[in-house]
Amino acid sequence: MKKTLVIFFITFSMIILGYTITATINPYYLLLKDLAGNKMEIFLLIKPGANPHLYSPKISDVKKMNSSDLIIANGLELEPYIKNNNKVFYVSKFIPEMFIIDNNPHIWLNPFFAKYYIIPGITKKLIDIDPENKVYYLNRAKSIINNLDAIIKELYEFLGKFQDSKVLVEHPSFYYFFNEFGIRSIPLESGHGKEVSIKNIIEILKKGENLVAIFGEAQQNTRSLKIISKELQKKYYILDPLGNNAKNYVDIFLNNLKIIKEAFSYAK
Numbered sequence: 387m388k389k390t391l392v393i394f395f396i397t398f399s400m401i402i403l404g405y406t407i408t409a410t411i412n413p414y415y416l417l418l419k420d421l422a423g424n425k426m427e428i429f430l431l432i433k434p435g436a437n438p439h440l441y442s443p444k445i446s447d448v449k450k451m452n453s454s455d456l457i458i459a460n461g462l463e464l465e466p467y468i469k470n471n472n473k474v475f476y477v478s479k480f481i482p483e484m485f486i487i488d489n490n491p492h493i494w495l496n497p498f499f500a501k502y503y504i505i506p507g508i509t510k511k512l513i514d515i516d517p518e519n520k521v522y523y524l525n526r527a528k529s530i531i532n533n534l535d536a537i538i539k540e541l542y543e544f545l546g547k548f549q550d551s552k553v554l555v556e557h558p559s560f561y562y563f564f565n566e567f568g569i570r571s572i573p574l575e576s577g578h579g580k581e582v583s584i585k586n587i588i589e590i591l592k593k594g595e596n597l598v599a600i601f602g603e604a605q606q607n608t609r610s611l612k613i614i615s616k617e618l619q620k621k622y623y624i625l626d627p628l629g630n631n632a633k634n635y636v637d638i639f640l641n642n643l644k645i646i647k648e649a650f651s652y653a654k
Contacts, residue, residue: 405515408454410465411438412628413494417635421526425519434628437605443467462491480507495627496562497538497639501531533636551596557606559627574610599649601625623649
């Protein structure tokens with residue numbers, strides 16, 4: 387009994403003395419969990435089924451952020467509610483400015499940004515906080531990147547066949563993703579609340595060529611997409627930029643690739 391209590395208090399003390407990090411969105415939460423393992427406690431602010439563009443923090447969320455040693459946020463105006471919080475570090479600071487287009491915040495969906503900037507950058511932040519476990523974090527980062535490399539290879543092999551094609555998307559979350567593989571994405575909205583005319587989109591698409599697929603998103607309203615899908619007599623598919631069912635960060639790419647493969651299989 388005494389031995390059990392000693393183990394309990396040692397374990398409890400490690401949790402209390404350990405570092406805590408809050409991630410604003412699920413992709414960074416999953417990545418931090420992958421990197422930190424059992425060395426840090428990781429919290430998630432916004433559930434993956436919610437739209438981060440519409441999020442407003444509750445009192446419990448504010449308390450969670452205040453109790454954290456570090457807040458990992460995306461930046462690029464995705465989280466205006468934490469603009470003045472001195473615990474925040476923005477992942478977008480890792481990405482060279484020359485690669486940011488129209489202040490589009492969806493940088494976590496570009497696998498090359500992830501490999502060369504995001505994963506190494508967040509790993510360095512963990513090492514800065516906890517240098518004693520440097521080797522541990524570096525080894526876990528290497529493993530994640532190895533898994534990501536396998537997905538990148540698969541993406542190149544499949545999407546390379548569709549270069550110069552077009553996809554219609556409800557929201558520009560996958561802009562960096564498709565652009566990386568030479569596929570142009572046409573968004574119904576250029577940003578949250580900036581929806582373009584459905585009539586204009588339909589006319590553009592009718593005159594154009596190489597539209598291989600139509601995509602909505604799990605966190606977005608698909609009302610406009612249903613109208614266009616019916617008009618063009620083309621089925622639409624739902625992508626998930628935030629990883630509702632992802633078990634880890636790389637899963638986000640893997641799960642969406644499955645949907646993209648299904649959608650592109652019907653391309654004429």
